[in-house]
Amino acid sequence: MALKQTFSQKMEQKLSPQQIQLMKLLQVPTMELDQRIKQELEVNPALEEGKEETEDDFEQEEYEEELGEDEREFDLDEYMSDDDEPAYKTNISNKSKDDEEKSMPLSGGKSFQELLISQLNLKRLNEEEVVIATYLIGSLDDAGYLERDLEAIVDDLAFSQNIITTEADLEDILHYVQELDPPGxxxxxLQECLILQMDRKQNGDITRYTALKILEDYFDEFTKKHYxxxxxxxxxxxxxxxxxxxxxxxxxxxPGGSLKSSSKSLQQVVPDFQVVEEDGKLTLTLNGRxxxxxxxxxxxxxxLKNYAEGAKLKKTDKEALTFVKSKLEAAKWFIDAIQQRQHTLFSTMTAIMNYQKEYFLTGDDTTLRPMILKDIAEIVDLDISTISRVANSKYVQTQYGTFSLKHFFSESLSTDSGEEVSTRExxxxxxxxxDDENKxxxxxxEKLAKLLKEKGYNIARRTVAKYREQLNIPVARLRKEL
Structure with missing residues (x-):
């Protein structure tokens, strides 16, 4: 096939930098928005916190007019291209190749393994046994279990640590590790984990002794609830x-989860919206942050005004002018993006509030209407992807609790009467x-499906099983109690 060149015209839609910035800001939750604004304030000196004075409205218009005149008066490309001196001669580098990047690390709690290793000093172990015990601790998973075979660990110690040991010796050292806190x-x-914990709780109590024997001799019957x-x-x-x-x-x-969670910082949920009900009317407010x-x-x-009114600019003045204009433009873009974010959040949450008005008035989950992203997108006349970004990681505070916006979205089901109801109902x-069943x-x-059918919800048994799993409800056999 012969190669040939052709000319064609086509239209493409591309996002502007401001649109990209807005899309990123939309999906940022309130807590992270604070950090994002602080970051922008640090890198852009033309941006600052505070409210514009009303007396400056006229000055603002005058500034915008002057900015337009400056752009006509100063052609940056022309100034840069006419300059005989190359730009690299005016660049300054204060770092040498030998300089090291130094940063202040954030302090944090000890890791799960570090807390266990710190307890080894209380055990009577020689130097080699401490190395083996440390290796065993490093092989534990996040839950505190040793899932690797001792035979494989023996081989690893021989190759990586040059320590020759046996499975029996490794078993003895593992017992020392199992004596560390937390128990288990x-x-x-799982059986060994529970036995280790129950064994430590033995104090002559007959009930705990019975529990230990159940775990040791009848663990399979216990897990299957064959009482x-x-x-x-x-x-x-x-x-x-x-x-x-x-x-x-x-x-x-x-057992490892308790120590691991203690070394992590808890994420604080800050509501992005607040819905208040007064005399049957709903009021929506946006978090000030x-x-x-x-x-x-x-x-x-x-x-910028002084540069615009000045005489012929020097090289350094042109660079300063370029810097000032870029920072002013970036600041204006950021302010507009924050305002657009505020407007989009408010209009989207208003649509959700009105769509689910009955729920916000009563707090009853059964009053939630079927609602998908497309429903809200059509109301506010925005793209579905924009609604998805708004609903992501956003929370609303109501008089019935604080909920994620995703809580209000659900698919629909048809009842026997043809009415559309939410799957959440x-x-x-x-x-x-x-909750009300005989334990x-x-x-x-099958019985749950029959119960729903009697209430008018014609749902298959496999669908009931799917909903039950989504609600983290175990099967009937595992819900059995004495």
Missing amino acids: VGARD KKILQRMEISEEDLKDAIHEIIRLNPK NAPELKINKGYKKM VKQILLEAV RKPLTD
Whole structure:
């Protein structure tokens, strides 16, 4: 096939830098918006906090006119191209190749492994045993379990640490690790983890001894809730079994999680909106942090004006003019983006509030209407992707609690009467049915589907199972209680 050249015209839609900046700001939650504004204030001296004075309105218009005149008077490209001196000669570098980048690290708590290693000093271990114990601690997962086989660890120690040991010796050192706090660390499975914890709680109490024997000898029956088999084989009363199970469920199946979570900072949820109900009317307010007062620095305005009224500019003056104009333009863009963000957030939340008015008045989940992103996008006349960015990581405070905006979006189902209802309404009915069920004979998915059908919701059993899993409700067998 012969190659040939052709000319063609086509139209393309491209996002401007301001649009890209707005899209990024829309999906930023309130807490991060504060940091984003502080960052912009640090890098742009033409931007500052505060409210524009009303007396400056005329000066602002005059400034904008002067800015337009400056742009006609000063052609930056022309000035830069006519200059005989290359730009690199005026550049200054205060860093040498030997300079090191130094930064101040953020302080944080000790890691899970570090907290365990610090306890090894209390054990009577020689130097080699400490190295092996440290290696074992480093092999634990986030939950505190040792999931690797001891045989594989023996080989790793031989190749990486040049330490020759046996599985039996490794087992002995693992017992030392399992004596560390919190109880249960170093276990190789859930059964061993619970046994380690219950063994430490033994103080002559018969109930705890019964719980330990259940974990040691009847763990499979316990996990499958075959309580009748345990009663028959252990020859205990139902009340004794109930007390023992109460002791077991108080144990921590993930002992490493407690230490790991303590070393992490908790994320604080700051509501972006507040909905207040007064006399049957809803009022929406936007968090003040979402609408910060920003303005352009007066000094930079005057600086640009002085350059515009000045005589022929030198090389340094042209560079200063370029810097000032770029910073002023960036500041104006950022202020406009923040204002546009405020408007978009408010209009989107207003549409959600009006769409789900019955819920905000009553707080009843069953009153939530089916609502998808497209519904709100059509109301506010915005793209679905924009609504998705607004709903992401945003929260609204109501008199019934603080909720994520995603809480109000749900698919729809049709009842026998043809009415469209939210899937959240069905899930709420499932929750209430499970809460009210007889725990000795929990409702199966089939019975739950039958119950919903009696209420007018014709839903298949597999759909009920899907909703049950989304609500983190275990199957009927695992919900059984004595």
